[in-house]
Amino acid sequence: xxxxxxxxxxxxxxxxxxxxxxxxxxxxxxxxxxxxxxxxxxxxxxxxxxxxxxxxxxxxxxxxxxxxxxxxxxxxxxxxxxxxxxxxxxxxxxxxxxxxxxxxxxxxxxxxxxxxxxxxxxxxxxxxxxxxxxxxxxxxxxxxxxxxxxxxxxxxxxxxxxxxxxxxxxxxxxxxxxxxxxxxxxxxxxxxxxxxxxxxxxxxxxxxxxxxxxxxxxxxxxxxxxxxxxxxxxxxxxxxxxxxxxxxxxxxxxxxxxxxxxxxxxxxxxxxxxxxxxxxxxxxxxxxxxxxxxxxxxxxxxxxxxxxxxxxxxxxxxxxxxxxxxxxxxxxxxxxx
Numbered sequence: 001x002x003x004x005x006x007x008x009x010x011x012x013x014x015x016x017x018x019x020x021x022x023x024x025x026x027x028x029x030x031x032x033x034x035x036x037x038x039x040x041x042x043x044x045x046x047x048x049x050x051x052x053x054x055x056x057x058x059x060x061x062x063x064x065x066x067x068x069x070x071x072x073x074x075x076x077x078x079x080x081x082x083x084x085x086x087x088x089x090x091x092x093x094x095x096x097x098x099x100x101x102x103x104x105x106x107x108x109x110x111x112x113x114x115x116x117x118x119x120x121x122x123x124x125x126x127x128x129x130x131x132x133x134x135x136x137x138x139x140x141x142x143x144x145x146x147x148x149x150x151x152x153x154x155x156x157x158x159x160x161x162x163x164x165x166x167x168x169x170x171x172x173x174x175x176x177x178x179x180x181x182x183x184x185x186x187x188x189x190x191x192x193x194x195x196x197x198x199x200x201x202x203x204x205x206x207x208x209x210x211x212x213x214x215x216x217x218x219x220x221x222x223x224x225x226x227x228x229x230x231x232x233x234x235x236x237x238x239x240x241x242x243x244x245x246x247x248x249x250x251x252x253x254x255x256x257x258x259x260x261x262x263x264x265x266x267x268x269x270x271x272x273x274x275x276x277x278x279x280x281x282x283x284x285x286x287x288x289x290x291x292x293x294x295x296x297x298x299x300x301x302x303x304x305x306x307x308x309x310x311x312x313x314x315x316x317x318x319x320x321x322x323x324x325x326x327x328x329x330x331x332x333x334x335x336x337x
Contacts, residue, residue, distance in 0.1 A: 008040045
């Protein structure tokens with residue numbers, strides 16, 4: 001088991017006596033996290049010591065999991081700890097994270113850690129029994145949804161009645177987004193009530209608790225799982241209709257000749273979004289050209305690329321092995337006139 005925990009900022013506030021929303025705070029969020037993180041680990045160490053288990057602290061930022069070498073390193077460290085019976089306690093490194101490199105909430109972090117360690121199940125504990133048909137505080141006839149496909153359109157309606165923690169940053173919406181990340185990698189997600197003392201033991205025994213969100217069949221390689229669920233695009237590449245169908249339906253690479261426009265700044269190997277002619281997302285891939293060169297060769301055939309740049313860095317802008325299509329992209333292409 002790997003634990004993804006929040007609480008450092010809240011413990012920092014308690015330690016310093018600084019109330020949330022203080023108009024003249026002495027400490028910012030990052031300083032509060034630095035104060036609270038050792039206190040948080042002390043709580044976890046004490047709790048697991050009662051069961052004869054040791055713990056280890058893993059502090060991550062989005063940059064750690066968004067860069068392939070660092071992603072693999074984090075996975076190796078987690079595997080080493082688990083092999084020797086040490087429970088990794090993961091938290092976002094709030095002390096150094098900046099907004100654009102943050103995960104946003106621990107649900108997203110948990111989903112990406114689940115992908116990194118190759119988990120079989122992602123468990124998101126919250127303040128309700130799971131997805132509900134209505135808000136039970138307002139509607140006494142509300143019932144729990146026991147199971148659902150992670151990509152079922154009905155999840156949007158059920159999500160609107162979820163609760164939001166007063167201490168955490170995520171609500172039910174963020175949990176459904178996390179479940180979608182996990183589902184792309186073939187990982188099931190269970191949303192359950194943290195207030196139930198035996199909730200983990202109950203779900204492991206197969207009891208009907210919470211809401212189980214099933215993933216679709218996953219045929220992604222480990223590299224594509226990382227690309228689909230972890231990396232954050234640095235820019236976008238718009239392609240013509242022929243290139244879109246070649247990518248999504250034919251499993252072909254993206255050549256410069258099929259590119260219509262390039263947005264953002266990125267370097268070789270960075271992730272980018274690939275957009276259809278109508279602006280919808282086709283998927284994401286790792287580029288073999290920096291953004292400046294990509295703009296210069298957009299729409300050019302291979303021989304013209306060589307003349308434009310003076311050499312040919314790569315025949316493809318995005319190789320097929322480095323591209324992951326969005327679910328339903330092929331269906332959208334067929335529906336276009």
